[in-house]
Amino acid sequence: MIRLHFDQTIALLTLDRGGARNALPIAAWNAIADAAASVVASDAHVLVVESAMLGVFSAGADLSEFPALIADPALRTRFRTAMAAGIEALAALPIPVIAAVDGGCFGAAVALTLACDIVVAGDAALFATTPAKLGIGYPASDVARLHARVGAGQAARMLFTGDRIDTDEALRIGLAHCRASDAAGPARAMAATICANDPDAVRLLKLIMRDPANLAHDQAFENAFGSPGFAQRLDAFLGGKR
Numbered sequence: 587m588i589r590l591h592f593d594q595t596i597a598l599l600t601l602d603r604g605g606a607r608n609a610l611p612i613a614a615w616n617a618i619a620d621a622a623a624s625v626v627a628s629d630a631h632v633l634v635v636e637s638a639m640l641g642v643f644s645a646g647a648d649l650s651e652f653p654a655l656i657a658d659p660a661l662r663t664r665f666r667t668a669m670a671a672g673i674e675a676l677a678a679l680p681i682p683v684i685a686a687v688d689g690g691c692f693g694a695a696v697a698l699t700l701a702c703d704i705v706v707a708g709d710a711a712l713f714a715t716t717p718a719k720l721g722i723g724y725p726a727s728d729v730a731r732l733h734a735r736v737g738a739g740q741a742a743r744m745l746f747t748g749d750r751i752d753t754d755e756a757l758r759i760g761l762a763h764c765r766a767s768d769a770a771g772p773a774r775a776m777a778a779t780i781c782a783n784d785p786d787a788v789r790l791l792k793l794i795m796r797d798p799a800n801l802a803h804d805q806a807f808e809n810a811f812g813s814p815g816f817a818q819r820l821d822a823f824l825g826g827k828r
Contacts, residue, residue, distance in 0.1 A: 588617035589638070590624055595785075596777045597630035602638035610672075610694065611648040612665055618672030618698075622679055631785045632777040633679060635702060636686040636770050641710065643685075646693025652720075669694060670725060677701035677731075680789050682780055686773035687711045687762065696761075697728035700735055703792070706776065707753045707762035708769040716748040736760050784815045 589600040599621050601608040610618075625633055637643045647669065655662045676683055676698070685699040688708035693716050699705050715732065717724045724732075724745060732741045740759045744751065756762035766772040780788060787810060794803050810816055 587611075587614050588621055590621040592628065592630060593774075595629060595631040595781045596774065597625045597628060597633040598774075599625075599633060599635045600638050601636070601644050604639050606645070606648060606650075607642050607690070608637055608639055608644040608695075609646060609648040609650075610644060610669075611651055612668045614648075615668040615672035619668075619675040622672075622675035625679060625681070631681055631781045631788065633676075633681060633683045634686060634770075634773050634777050635676070635683065635698070636773065637688065640688070642689040643687045643691040643711070644695035644698065645690065646695045646716070649720075666725065669697075670727065673697055673701045673728065680792060681785075682777075682788060682792060684773045684777055686769040687713075688769045690714075692716055694728075697725070697731070699761075700728060700731040704764070704776070705756075705762040706764045706766055706769040706773040707756055709753055709765070709767050711753045711756065711762065711769070712750045713744075713756050713761055714748055714750045715744045718746060719748045784819060786810070786813065786815055 587603050589602050591598055591600075599618070601610070603609065603614070647665075651665065655665060682704065683702040685702040685705045686708075687699060687705060689710055690712050691699060692712075692714045696713055696715050715724060729741065729745070732744065735741075736744070736759045743749070751759075751761065753762065753765055757765055764772065764776070790803075790806055790810065793806075794800075
């Protein structure tokens with residue numbers, strides 16, 4: 587259902603539930619949170635979120651669990667908190683997270699990509715936030731991320747209409763950031779490029795982007811000049827002439 591493996595310093599989180607178009611049940615959201623914790627404990631410098639299926643990223647939350655939510659308020663809370671745990675665990679990772687989206691990415695799966703730093707969209711990618719079609723809302727934290735990613739008007743259009751957005755439109759409004767005929771390969775290539783940079787510097791840059799007003803960043807910027815990584819990379823850049 588959720589697989590995590592490592593290719594040297596690249597972590598790969600794979601959605602693999604082919605019979606259900608990668609629809610994510612409660613257990614899958616918990617597994618995503620567990621996978622994120624494993625990534626934190628590892629030596630990974632970048633995480634790539636991808637699908638094992640051709641033609642679909644994820645159908646979103648598993649609708650087969652929804653009938654039980656009608657009569658069971660406690661299960662509604664369990665569903666909401668499990669989904670939030672998985673999404674927030676990805677969003678909180680200190681390393682860059684890249685989503686490789688090929689095919690359909692619907693409902694809660696869009697929220698999953700919003701927790702990622704960079705979205706690489708394949709030519710056939712389709713995005714839609716569809717809760718209004720089912721008569722439900724979208725978690726407030728996910729609405730906030732969508733608003734931050736695409737702006738108030740585009741977020742309203744996506745949420746109120748539930749219409750599908752293709753790759754061109756996703757790039758235009760900022761929902762996706764890069765285009766490729768097949769997203770997985772370029773996403774991994776981008777991850778390799780990031781891994782070639784200093785991991786501490788990349789982590790610092792992500793931290794600054796997350797909260798640029800934090801005054802502690804000024805000292806962290808200065809401290810980086812005294813790091814072994816800076817000295818080694820500067821020496822290599824200058825050809826040992828330092």
